[in-house]
Amino acid sequence: MLVLDKIISDRGSKYAVSGAPCSSEAEARALIEALRSRKRFAKATHHSWAYVTKDGPAKNDDGEAxxxxxxxRMLERAEMFDHLVVVTRWYGGKNLGGDRFRHVQDAVRLYLDHRAKEAG
Structure with a gap:
C-alpha cells in the first residue's frame, strides 16, 4: 500500500492519503485494517475510503460525512478503477467546515498525481 503521510495540515488537523489495487469490499477492509495496524494510523480520527469497480462504487465516510x-467522484473522473484510496485525518480540535472537503480533494489529487508519475 502506497502511503503519503503528513501531506496537509490545517488548524491542528493532519491528513494522509493511501491506496492500493482493490476489487472487493473484503480486500478493502483487509487493506484498511493493515493501515490501521500501523501505530500512527491507529490513532487517527477518520479513515474515509472508496474504490470503484465495474459493479459500481463502494465507500465509507468513517464519520467524515x-x-x-x-x-x-475523483476516482471515476480519473478512470482509476479497482483501486482503493483512503484519506486519513487526525482531528486537531477545530472544525474545518467546508474546508475538509477541499482537503479530501487535495489529498486524493496528490495520490493520483503520485501514481501517474510512477506509471509514466
Missing part, C-alpha cells in the same frame, strides 16, 4: 463520495 460526504468524504467517501468525494473520493468516488
Amino acid at each position: 460526504g468524504a467517501g463520495m468525494v473520493i468516488v
